[in-house]
């Protein structure tokens with residue numbers, strides 16, 4: 367497998383935000399979101415076997431009583447690499463809770479059922495609209511999360527209508543609305559979290575506002 371980095375940090379997003387977590391970042395992505403903050407993972411990477419990734423994860427997880435038990439497979443787009451389901455299975459077998467972050471463009475049904483799938487639906491102003499694999503709606507369930515990264519009012523309205531049309535809050539554990547975080551170098555603008563919060567409250571949406579905790583820390 368091609369790996370950009372394996373590291374331990376604090377989970378920044380989703381319902382496990384704030385928990386210690388090991389991240390396995392796979393190299394390569396077939397999309398080009400305008401606000402992508404992991405473009406460094408598009409190319410290159412170091413070749414690892416599934417066993418080598420599991421060994422490095424175990425090393426970072428630490429010993430016995432204080433072992434980190436949460437692992438996220440991310441990217442790039444992790445579902446582009448054919449061994450990703452085998453990697454997830456290997457980490458599950460080692461006793462980890464395994465999360466996967468995916469763009470939603472690839473079918474997630476090839477992953478082991480126990481994997482917590484955090485599936486994006488790309489909004490119009492991401493630059494990658496209409497890329498969501500609709501078959502994923504049948505492959506996600508009560509432990510999974512659907513995430514919309516929102517940069518404009520148009521994105522917000524798209525997310526609101528998509529979530530309603532497909533009854534997402536009934537299908538998955540949590541629907542996440544996350545504002546785009548402005549690029550520190552000015553390459554793309556952000557959306558104020560307060561603005562998104564006001565829209566969510568005005569419409570009474572049963573979604574979770576997601577802030578990227580790792581960017582704060």
Ligand code: SF4
Pocket residue numbers: 395396397398399401402403404405441442443469
């Ligand atoms: S899908 Fe993710 S990694 Fe790929 S371009 Fe979009 S934000 Fe970046």
